[in-house]
Amino acid sequence: MNIIETHNLTKAYSNFTAVSDVSLNIPKGKVYGFLGPNGAGKSTTMKMFLGLTKPTSGSFAINGKKYPNDRIQILKEVGSFIESPAFYGNLSGEENLDIIRKILDLPKSSVDEALEIVGLSQWKGRLAKKYSLGMKQRLGLASALIGRPPILILDEPTNGLDPIGVHEIRALIRSLPEKFDCTVIVSSHLLSEIELMADKIGILNHGNLLFEGTIEQLKQHVAATGYPTANLEDTFLALINEDNTRRGEGR
Amino acid sequence: MILSQEVKKAKRTGFIPTFLVGGLLAAILPVLNTAVRSENYLGLPGTPLQILFDANWSMMALLNILLIVGGACLMYYTEYADNAIQKMKSLPIKEGMMFVGKAVLLSTMYVIVLTIETLSFIFSSYHWFGLYNGFWLELGKNFGYVFLLGLPSIMLSLLIASAFKNMWIALGINVIGVFMAMMIYNMSFILSLFPFAMPFRIFGGTDPNRVLQFIGAAFIGIIVIGILEFIFLKVRRSFE
Numbered sequence: 001m002n003i004i005e006t007h008n009l010t011k012a013y014s015n016f017t018a019v020s021d022v023s024l025n026i027p028k029g030k031v032y033g034f035l036g037p038n039g040a041g042k043s044t045t046m047k048m049f050l051g052l053t054k055p056t057s058g059s060f061a062i063n064g065k066k067y068p069n070d071r072i073q074i075l076k077e078v079g080s081f082i083e084s085p086a087f088y089g090n091l092s093g094e095e096n097l098d099i100i101r102k103i104l105d106l107p108k109s110s111v112d113e114a115l116e117i118v119g120l121s122q123w124k125g126r127l128a129k130k131y132s133l134g135m136k137q138r139l140g141l142a143s144a145l146i147g148r149p150p151i152l153i154l155d156e157p158t159n160g161l162d163p164i165g166v167h168e169i170r171a172l173i174r175s176l177p178e179k180f181d182c183t184v185i186v187s188s189h190l191l192s193e194i195e196l197m198a199d200k201i202g203i204l205n206h207g208n209l210l211f212e213g214t215i216e217q218l219k220q221h222v223a224a225t226g227y228p229t230a231n232l233e234d235t236f237l238a239l240i241n242e243d244n245t246r247r248g249e250g251r
Numbered sequence: 252m253i254l255s256q257e258v259k260k261a262k263r264t265g266f267i268p269t270f271l272v273g274g275l276l277a278a279i280l281p282v283l284n285t286a287v288r289s290e291n292y293l294g295l296p297g298t299p300l301q302i303l304f305d306a307n308w309s310m311m312a313l314l315n316i317l318l319i320v321g322g323a324c325l326m327y328y329t330e331y332a333d334n335a336i337q338k339m340k341s342l343p344i345k346e347g348m349m350f351v352g353k354a355v356l357l358s359t360m361y362v363i364v365l366t367i368e369t370l371s372f373i374f375s376s377y378h379w380f381g382l383y384n385g386f387w388l389e390l391g392k393n394f395g396y397v398f399l400l401g402l403p404s405i406m407l408s409l410l411i412a413s414a415f416k417n418m419w420i421a422l423g424i425n426v427i428g429v430f431m432a433m434m435i436y437n438m439s440f441i442l443s444l445f446p447f448a449m450p451f452r453i454f455g456g457t458d459p460n461r462v463l464q465f466i467g468a469a470f471i472g473i474i475v476i477g478i479l480e481f482i483f484l485k486v487r488r489s490f491e
Binding site (some may be wrong): 047050051052053054072073075076078080082083084085086087088089090091095096098099100102103104127128129143 | 252255256260262263264334335337338340341342344345488489491
């Protein structure tokens with residue numbers, strides 16, 4: 001069963017198309033990896049899911065709720081972290097989460113729980129503007145995880161984290177569907193990273209969906225088309241380069 | 252809840268202390284002015300409150316509007332500085348409600364500032380003129396009138412502040428608006444309806460029909476600016 005479905009989702013700006021006719025099928029209770037180079041349209045797609053930007057055409061439904069009619073209902077079920085951590089620098093980590101808690105009408109304990117999950121309890125009283133980049137990233141994750149939403153949208157959540165932090169967050173994301181009974185959509189421009197976390201992947205390039213399926217299906221797909229399969233990173237690059245060449249942008 | 256959320260967001264920004272200090276500063280004006288030049292005012296015709304308002308209100312109103320403008324810009328600065336507004340937009344609340352929350356907080360602070368200033372008027376009236384029959388009623392009418400006429404300026408300053416991520420642009424436009432209002436508020440009735448010009452108006456000595464017109468204009472201003480903000484948010488989302 002798909003928890004998110006998009007139909008020909010498109011976002012066009014005056015001089016370029018960020019997302020073009022993308023039809024995604026994101027299964028419930030899985031980690032879905034959204035893969036693509038910078039500027040591929042991953043963040044724009046995720047922003048459309050949250051109503052942060054309006055689709056030019058196409059439609060999508062999240063957990064049976066359709067945008068734009070059910071936007072508020074959708075947002076009640078989605079925890080998100082888009083692009084970079086967003087917070088009030090004049091407030092502590094705990095106070096930032098408390099604002100979100102009140103909006104979501106959650107119990108007070110949910111703040112401590114979210115801080116605990118991301119390993120920020122020790123620094124909850126420190127002002128967010130004084131956090132290191134990694135701590136800000138963790139605060140952003142905590143603000144997405146608070147209240148255990150059934151759907152999590154995480155846009156490059158490991159950016160700015162040290163190797164230990166990256167490992168911890170990857171392990172956390174991997175464990176979320178089982179622990180919290182939720183669906184995770186996580187984006188990255190690194191296949192190696194997505195490979196370690198995702199059950200299903202979607203590859204975007206220049207706003208177009210090049211592939212959607214499991215890692216195994218990706219291997220079969222590229223083997224059938226004659227691309228290298230020994231190293232998935234090479235496979236991914238080959239896919240992207242081929243698409244770029246088709247568009248006349250080969251390097 | 253929207254008010255308590257906005258109060259929390261304003262924590263450690265200096266927002267509340269600024270209003271309190273600004274209110275005190277404005278409140279000192281009538282006391283100082285009357286203390287230093289009491290002989291100029293004691294013999295004037297009109298009620299003591301009217302004399303005090305005539306002598307001091309334009310400067311006090313200017314301080315009040317600058318507080319409103321600064322407060323509006325500061326509130327939206329905290330939203331834009333670390334991109335908190337994006338997080339708010341991805342939560343199940345309407346963006347327009349955030350604007351309403353800020354308008355309520357700014358109005359509350361304006362009431363507090365006016366209360367401090369009113370205390371100063373009470374002190375000055377009592378000390379130099381003595382209280383008289385109808386004083387409290389007149390005071391209440393003045394308070395209500397200047398409060399009501401301040402609301403469109405609160406709405407407009409927030410509308411401008413919400414439109415610009417860079418606080419200095421919003422502050423610059425607002426301040427230009429305030430100084431423009433200072434120049435035009437006495438030129439004609441139509442020009443005095445500019446939201447930043449309205450708080451300069453005083454109740455005493457104004458024709459009752461004109462008072463009603465200003466009150467009506469204030470209500471219309473609040474509604475029109477509210478609708479403009481709503482449209483602005485809708486349009487902005489289409490371009491983001």
